[in-house]
Amino acid sequence: MAESTVRVVELSSPFTRFAGRILVGLGYEVILVEPPDGDPARRELDGYAFAHWHAGKRSVVLDLAAQDDRDALERLVAGADILLDGTDARSETPAAQHDSPVHVRVTPFGVSGPHSSWAATNLTVAAMGGMMAQVGTPDAPPLCLPEGQAEQLAGVNAAIGALLGLRARRFGPAPFVDISAQECVAASLEAGALAYLHEDRVPGRPGRVHPLVPHGLFTAADGFLGGGLGGSPRMWDETLRWLIEEGAQEDLDDPRWRDPVERKIHQDHIFAVLQRFLAKWPKEEFAVRAQERKLPWAAVDGPAELLVNPQLNDRDFFLDVVSGDEVTRDLGFGFAFPEGRRVRELVVPRLGADQSLISEKRTVTGSFPKQEAQSGRRSLDGIRVLDLTWVLAGPYCTRILADHGAEVIKVESLGRPDPTRFSPAMHLSRGPHDDPDTSGYFNDVNRNKRSITLDTRTPEGLAVLADLIAASDVVIENFSSSVLKKMGLGYQRLRELRPDIVYVSMSGMGHTGPRSSWVSYADIVSASTGLTALTGWDADDVVGVIYGHGDIVAGLQAATATLAALEHRDRTGRGQHVDLSQLEAMAAHMGTAVIRSTGTGQVPEPKGNTEDAWSPHGVFRCLGSDRWVTIAVRHEADWLALCELIERPEWADADEFRTAEQRRARDSEITAAITAWTRTLPVQTVTEALQGAGVPAGSVQDGRDLVESDVHLRARGFYVRRAHPRAGTFLHEGAPVRMNRTVSEIRTAAPLLGADTDAVLHDVLRYPPDRIAQLRAASILS
DSSP states (O other): OOOOOOEEEEEOOTTTHHHHHHHHHTTOEEEEEEOTTOOGGGGSGGGHHHHHHHTTOEEEEOOTTSHHHHHHHHHHHHTOSEEEEOSOTTSOOGGGGOSSSEEEEEESSOSSSTTTTOOOOHHHHHHHTTSGGGSSOTTSOOOOOTTTHHHHHHHHHHHHHHHHHHHHTTSSSOOEEEEEHHHHHHTTOTTTTHHHHHHSOOOOOOTTBOSSSSEEEEEETTEEEEEESOSSHHHHHHHHHHHHHTTOOTTTTSGGGGSHHHHHHTHHHHHHHHHHHHTTSOHHHHHHHHHHTTOOEEEOOOHHHHTTOHHHHHTTOOEEEEETTEEEEEOOOSSOTTTTOOOOEEEOOOTTTTGGGGGOOOOOOSOOOGGGOOTTOOTTTTOEEEEEOOTTHHHHHHHHHHHTTOEEEEEEOSSSOOHHHHOHHHHOOSSOTTOTTOOHHHHHHTTTEEEEEBOTTSHHHHHHHHHHHHTOSEEEEOSOTTHHHHTTOOHHHHHHHOTTOEEEEOOSSOSSSTTTTOOOOHHHHHHHHTTTTTSEEETTEEOOOOSSHHHHHHHHHHHHHHHHHHHHHHHHSOOEEEEOOHHHHHHTTOTTHHHIIIIIOOOOOOOTTOBTTBSSEEEEEOSSTTOEEEEEOOSHHHHHHHHHHTTOGGGTTOGGGSSHHHHHHTHHHHHHHHHHHHTTSOHHHHHHHHHHTTOOEEEOOOHHIIIIIOHHHHHTTOSEEEEETTTEEEEEOOOSEEETTOSOOOOSOOOOTTTTHHHHHHHTSOOOHHHHHHHHHTTSBO
């Protein structure tokens, strides 16, 4: 099969530009449509923001206020495979005129619903999507994650939507894909809404301690460390052994601490002992020594330290951005693609450098006539995925694939159970925490899947697993780097079983490099990539990212990689091994943090909720306990509207309040005036008043707010009610990628442990009943 280039036309916005960057990393031709004065990012960070988001793209200048240029855009779109559309939800775009391009519309709140026309920035969406309620300390305002994480969640979901659309176009008309940034955030909260859905509980902001597992942020002699006691008895035993060797155990060698329940109840005491021990160590030295003992710790590194990370450099993660004669180091992509290729450099396009593309005629290939359309078919119908993942990062990836039609067979074992089925801390259930089928955490992330139980510690079990691999299109696992190879199932063996297999591994650090054997959790990844270091109020007051944001990002990047590899296989006939490192996946979401350091020489530091270009920009207290509203003033119109609402008309045209920089110099005075207004009103009243005046504002919503109070999510049917055979009927988080305005892709609840074993072996592998009975009698099936 001949390989052809996929063409993307991008009408950019902060919510789409990361999607365009991801598609550049896949080798697609991305044409950026810029206004006559250029994309706004050209004027940010001395142009380095544009270099990060748009290097590798082609530039076409069109004035969409002029009819001739609108006609030119229609011609450009007619020859495209994908239209990546970040225009305002109320505006019209040329995609409706053409059947060939996959139209991916990315807006803050989606194209339908009562908030679809609301003004929004990253801060607005982070608040209303539930992210900010999970970051910060209980005694301080909520914190926004740095580097536009809400925008980037929308971007990676848009890339997934584009790839799903390309696949759907093979058996019908190109679909319309509706991406709501708020829903992308609401689907990324780990237990943020699940605790309410399954335990009637709303967790407060966790500060520096993980709300579910014994991990947190600690102070070292020269900075901060992320890590903790891990998830297995071995890790506690090894931690205690180390403390005893150093004479730092205090009372932790008392037999009472052998009980994990006792350790959980008195976790504060254990962490205090650990803190006294850690305070004496340089952060990097401690992390290396801990990892030698297979303990999950990492130094909290900033963007400049990220550049010298030995693992990232050994795996050639970073790339060069070339602009004229200038070469600047920047972040690479979440995975090497295709077939292990690394992008070494990207060229920053001159404004309008590719104007000739407007008159070029291009025939789009890969779509089929409407009469061949197969009604009701999902993008991944007919694709079988063997799911060897556990906990969150891997299951989140396979959930996305299952939501869009893939047959996902989850291989489980009583000998190696998924901790989210059994761990009391992660079970999330109104009932007892010892039933593997009633875990709200497991059941949410494993809907639409099938479960088989198989003892893979035996030759017979491995033979069954090999047969399943041979019958699958995709194999995904998130074990440590050597596990599958030790089972005799490395990539070469997988290719022998199925030559065009798509194999996606998701280890913490990747399968190669000096740190490939490091033990990794989501907080370890956040610590190592700069995300934790930039989450706080200043360099000395770092709060960090405690929940599993890194796991969600890794799952999204792995789903992108899987879809891209399937598209590549369709075009070339070749499968591949995508060696995805969760470290690289999260690092790829660090926005302009690195290029700011290498280009401008400015070393990014934590800055709370402030924004360099806008002021005021932050979180303000409203009426009620722990109720907050976010406000972002972008320009003069926002400022004038805000002044009117807070009854300070004298500030509206005063010279000393004219610019964002001037207003920032009067920040305490302005904050006091805004708070005097917001503090006396319910948060929804404040939000609606500001939005009515066109000012980006959003309530900081927690899990209860999202499920009960958000009229927009309810109107869009985001939370979906489905019955589970043991846990009963409950609400599930929706799928944020909506194909052809489909409300829900949740067909079935999560499977009972091993419920599909016999059916899969009979229907997929064609095993006769007597062989299945023999395997069960030998306890190969459990």
